[in-house]
Amino acid sequence: MPGISSVAPVSATRMITPVANNARRDSLRRAEQEVMRQEMSIRSQGDVTSTVYHYEIGPDGRRYITGATVTYKEKVDEKGIPRADKGASGAGDTTERRASDTGRVELTDDSKARIKAVEREVIAHEAAHKAVGGQFAGPVAYTYATAPDGTRYIVGGEVAISAPEGRTPEETIQIMEQVKRAALAPGSPSAQDIQVAAAAAAAQMRALAEMAKRDAAEAYSPESTGRRSERWGEFAATA
Known part of the structure; x- marks a missing residue:
């Protein structure tokens, strides 16, 4: 994926x-x-x-x-x-x-305070993504703007999350769960954050469907039925 x-x-x-x-x-x-x-x-x-x-x-x-x-x-x-x-x-x-x-x-003191508030919000927002994203989260990239007083302020940012498909459907579900939590980690997720969480949820649904298809195929295969009967017999004897 x-x-x-x-x-x-x-x-x-x-x-x-x-x-x-x-x-x-x-x-x-x-x-x-x-x-x-x-x-x-x-x-x-x-x-x-x-x-x-x-x-x-x-x-x-x-x-x-x-x-x-x-x-x-x-x-x-x-x-x-x-x-x-x-x-x-x-x-x-x-x-x-x-x-x-x-x-x-x-810039008035009030304007400076507003800009600094936006800067703090951006930093906290990206830090939340980074912390929860763990190994799947890339470095934080900030967007700057220069105010009339010559000071550069942070006005935006992003964290790239690269989430590979798992080796099994179960592993994919776990990975996508972490992606969802990372996307929704900030107190006020952006529209893009919500879209990422939705994409991860869709990937989980596909993995669940793959699991169901796999389990159904195994359940109705003669070899699988024989193995399960043998296991049940052992379980009954042990009990």
């Missing part, structure tokens, strides 16, 4: 947003749109080699892009002079520019 990949990145906890926070949310949306507009403008000036987005958690719990650091190679004319700046250095130079938002504010 192919390995089962468990654990999708954990989404930030959604919170009920008071009406008073709608203005802040709208402001973050506008800032995100402005950052994306400026990024597209920078992309039109050269070959972008990397983009690092900076995020802020809004009052609705969603991550909004509030800035981006774009690294690109400037386009040059036939004389090797960058088109964006005739007095700049020659071809192939790598330039770094920041696409900043309009009216962006630094």
